[in-house]
Each structure stands twice: as C-alpha cells, then as structure tokens.
Amino acid sequence: MPHRSLPTVRSIGAKAIDNVLRLGYATRFIGLTLAHSGTSFARPGLIVRELYYTGVLSMIIILVSGLFVGMVLGLQGYQTLTTYGSESALGVLVALSLVRELGPVVSALLFASRAGSAMTAEIGLMKATEQLSAMEMMAVDPIARVVAPRFWAGVISMPLLAAMFSAMGVFGGYIVGVVLIGVDEGSFWSQMQSAVDIREDIVNGVIKSFVFGIAITWISLFEGYDAPPTAEGVSGATTRTVVTSSLAVLALDFILTSFMFSGA
C-alpha cells in the first residue's frame, strides 16, 4: 500500500515539471518575439500606438508618485540628517536614493501593475475571444503583429518613465527640503552634483530600468499569451503578472545592485 504522503509528493513533482515546462515555453516565446520584431520596426506606427497605451497612460501615475516619494524622502532625510547637523547633504540623499534604487524599482512596480496587467488582460482576452486564432487564419502572425510591438513599447517606455520618476522625485525633495524647510539651496544642488556620478549612478539606474522593462513586458505578454482562454484564466493570469513581475523586479534589483554598486 502506498504511503499516504504519496499524492502530495506527486503533486509537488507535477507542479515542478509544469513550471519548468512553462519556463521553457516562456524562453521560446521571447525568442520568437525577438525573431519576429522586424515587422514592428518596419511599421513603427504599431509601436507608437502601444507606446501610447503603455507609456503615455502610465505617465501621470509615475509623475505623481515620483513627486510624493521625493517629498517623503526630503522630509524623512531631513529628520535624520539634522540630528548630525548635516542637513546640507539632503540633496545627495534624495538624488542618490532616487537615481540608484527608488526611481527604477518603484516605477517598475507601478509599471507592472499599471501597464503590465493591462497587457496581460488584453492579450488574454484576445486569445479567449479567438482573435489571435483569427489572425493566424488570415496568415497574420499574432506574435509579430500583437506581441512584438507591445514588447518594444514596454522596453522603450520603462527607462523613460524611470527617468521621469527620478527627476520628479528630486524636484519633490527640493520642494520639501529647500522651499518648505529651508535647507540652503546652493549646498543642496552643489553637494548633489558632486556626489552623483553620471556613469556610476545615472547610467546604472537607466540600465536597471531597461532590464526591468524587459522582464516586466516579457512576463506580462507571456502570461497573456499562455492564459487559459476563460474569464477565470485571464483574471488569474493578470494576477500572476503583477505578482511575478514585482518579485522579478525586486530579485533582479538585488542582483544588479550587487554587481553595480558593490565595488568601493
């Protein structure tokens, strides 16, 4: 007689195999997307349309949250720095935390929930209502026509959104620190400028957001494309998109940070 824990072990094994299969399919999917990207570059109108939906519509939430995050940083940073009498370093604190970490990471999390979930739901519904199969019937490759433009729009808009977030955050820190609290304006900017390095901090931040953009759009598109064609399946896929991409962003952030900022 088999042991009573056998079904549990069996289901764990099935889940593991299933996940490895999905990972393989996801890898094949991104390969196909890249291979079929030619069409979207030949017809930039497709990418522009998706840039509107992923980028432009995410702009407001990114700008507003960037402003508030910067303002909170200014307030909290001032509280701590003033204990050591070094509130003139407020600009450095605000700028470095935004450019290195908060800008790319928080805007990626917002992007995943704002644009990534929408992408998954849209593609999942397209699949559920058999629009993708209809395209295939008309000899239109859905990956080239639907998936690739969305992928490139996401990859392009993520660094731009992160840059907007950081710039807005620095502005928010400036409003709270200099305008409201009264930190010296000259030392705010000059200490910031001497501490923030273009290559080490700003370019690394842009690289981070670029990697996050690839990860989020890949996960969102794959979840949509792979979603079971039912209402339940699409809603589950949308949830999974947000959860998986948030986790992926945070894990990738740790890896990238340890590569970029560990030395000296």
Added chain:
Amino acid sequence: MGRSMLDLWVGIFVVAGMAALVILAFKVGNMSNFGGGDTYEINANFDNIGGLKPRAPIKSAGVVVGRVKSITFNNERFTAKVTMAVESAYKFPKDTTASILTAGLLGEQYIGLEGGGDDKMLNSGDSIRLTQSAVVLEKLISQFLFDKAAEGGTEKK
C-alpha cells in the same frame, strides 16, 4: 482617438522622458565631471591612506583637479600606491607634496596637492616623492593620552 493625437501624445511622452534624462545628467549629476576630458596619471606612495577610496577627488588649493584612479598595496615597500588621474590642463612641479586630507571632521577623504618651486613638471607615470599620510584618529588620541600621562608623571615629581 485620431492618429495625429496619438502621435502627439507619444511625442510628448518621449520628449518628457528625454528631458528627464537630460535634467538628471546636468542638474542632478555633473556633466562636466563625465570623462573629464584628457587626464594623465601620477603615482604617490603613502604610509597610510586612511579611508581614501577610488574616485575620491584630488584638490589643489581647494579646486578639484582630478580623481583617484586606483589604490594598490606595494608589497616591496609596504606602502599604499595611489594612482591619480589629473586633468591634462593642470601641470604640477616635480616637488609637489601630496597629502591625504579630510573634508570637515567626518567628511570624505581627498588628496591635496601643493605645488613646489621646481621648474620641471610631473609627466604621466611619474611619482610624487613628498607625501603625507592620512591622519588616523586613534593614533592622535593615543598620542594625546600618552602626552597627558607623561605630563602628569613629571608634575608629581
């Protein structure tokens, strides 16, 4: 939404993103520090570098003239070999003194260069002979305590 409205909004989006990048580069970072133009390297051996880090500024008369490129340990002389990248626009005489200084009490450490009176200038790859190590706070304090103890001892006699 019409085709042209779509293009307009996407255009605004891309321009805003680029503008944010430019603001980050010029206003938040310092574009003039980027690459810094041509530099030449000079070396200096210090007995103790304290907390000096690569990319620390090199200042002369308070003006930043370069950055620390690398710090290595010289196993023959048991000193720290600091390689400095100094901007080509600035030339220093052969008898320049390099000292490790601290900005403020708790600030970052930097290298201060003080020009001498030599006619010959330092070229790329040359070494500065006159160096002054970083001030190590523990040594200062222990010296102070020893002096105090010695003073107390003499007064009693």
